[in-house]
Amino acid sequence: MANYTNKLEKLKNRRQDIITKAFSLNENFNKKTYGESTTYALEAMEEISAEYTNNTYKQVMRVQNHLKPGLNEYGIDVDFRYQGSVPTNTHIKLYSDIDLLAIHQKFYTLEPPLRPTYPYLGDTLADLKELRSRAFRILDTVFTSCDIDDSGGKALTISGGSLNRKIDIISSNWHNTVRYQNSNDEVYRGVKILDRDNNKEILNFPFMHIHCINQKDIEVGGNEKRVIRLLKSIKADADENINVSSYDIASLVYRMDNSYLHTSRNQRIVLINNTNQFLTKVINDKTFRESLYVANGTRRLFCNDGTRLEEVVKLQKEVEALVFEIAKELKPLNESIEKSIVYY
Numbered sequence: 001m002a003n004y005t006n007k008l009e010k011l012k013n014r015r016q017d018i019i020t021k022a023f024s025l026n027e028n029f030n031k032k033t034y035g036e037s038t039t040y041a042l043e044a045m046e047e048i049s050a051e052y053t054n055n056t057y058k059q060v061m062r063v064q065n066h067l068k069p070g071l072n073e074y075g076i077d078v079d080f081r082y083q084g085s086v087p088t089n090t091h092i093k094l095y096s097d098i099d100l101l102a103i104h105q106k107f108y109t110l111e112p113p114l115r116p117t118y119p120y121l122g123d124t125l126a127d128l129k130e131l132r133s134r135a136f137r138i139l140d141t142v143f144t145s146c147d148i149d150d151s152g153g154k155a156l157t158i159s160g161g162s163l164n165r166k167i168d169i170i171s172s173n174w175h176n177t178v179r180y181q182n183s184n185d186e187v188y189r190g191v192k193i194l195d196r197d198n199n200k201e202i203l204n205f206p207f208m209h210i211h212c213i214n215q216k217d218i219e220v221g222g223n224e225k226r227v228i229r230l231l232k233s234i235k236a237d238a239d240e241n242i243n244v245s246s247y248d249i250a251s252l253v254y255r256m257d258n259s260y261l262h263t264s265r266n267q268r269i270v271l272i273n274n275t276n277q278f279l280t281k282v283i284n285d286k287t288f289r290e291s292l293y294v295a296n297g298t299r300r301l302f303c304n305d306g307t308r309l310e311e312v313v314k315l316q317k318e319v320e321a322l323v324f325e326i327a328k329e330l331k332p333l334n335e336s337i338e339k340s341i342v343y344y
Helices: 006-012 027-031 036-045 050-073 124-142 180-182 206-219 223-237 246-254 270-284 286-290 309-330
Strands: 076-083 098-110 147-149 156-159 167-176 190-197 200-204
Touching: 006 036, 006 223, 027 200, 036 223, 036 309, 050 098, 050 124, 050 167, 076 206, 076 223, 098 124, 098 190, 124 156, 124 167, 124 190, 190 286, 206 223, 206 246, 206 270, 223 246, 223 309, 246 270, 270 286, 270 309
Parallel strands: 098 167
Antiparallel strands: 076 098, 147 156, 156 167, 167 190, 190 200
């Protein structure tokens, strides 16, 4: 039997203001209106307060406001964008980490068959490495009370001190696709990020990912992001390590049929049972599983660079255990989870 007393405590700790010690939680959390497993599930679906998300952006802006002029002094012009769970509002901590793309403006790469009018004659890898090393020097000089970690291959990390956030600064450049060239819509624009340790660049499409997640969530009345937050919370609070990235969790939920995600406000508990059914199908139906791509369509979900079946099995078992515990709590009031009405 899962210990939801401990899981609730972990969830509370993620949502505790480290300064005021107050909790950003739904009223019903402290009223103990429902049992622990039901309360855990419903609260885990809730979004982080906009106040704390806005504060995350304020902290990263502090970093940007030093990097921009500092890099300009070295002759490096950069643009900034965000990627990860904060821009999609699927983060599960008050003091959430955020990815900051520092995009070199000196050059960009092109998707074939696009060809440059004026080919860049410089060394793009060397330029991105310089951007990163200069960024480290600037931050190390300005944020003297913060921890600055330059050991990661793909990101320079600043945390602690006055920031109260962990910010990953990722050296990158724009990658223009044919679709972007025709539409001028940044959704279709990619970025190439520096993998310093392997001396290469990696192509990503974070803005298409954000767009896909946001659009589907609108279609299902916010329930896609509720399920993403729930699964991320379940992963974070599980007794054993579950190695499924936040990116792949978001993509898994994105690939759920909308019929699984259409529920009324008072039947959100049904989402958990529907999610269990979907994950069970993913596990048991190999053809279906192998047809699944990440939200932006750039790779398969299950592959060497993605997630593994055995890790999703672990996640599904946690969801199934939660369904079982909720069913026990609701049994005196409802015949089944599918027919349950929970006011939250």
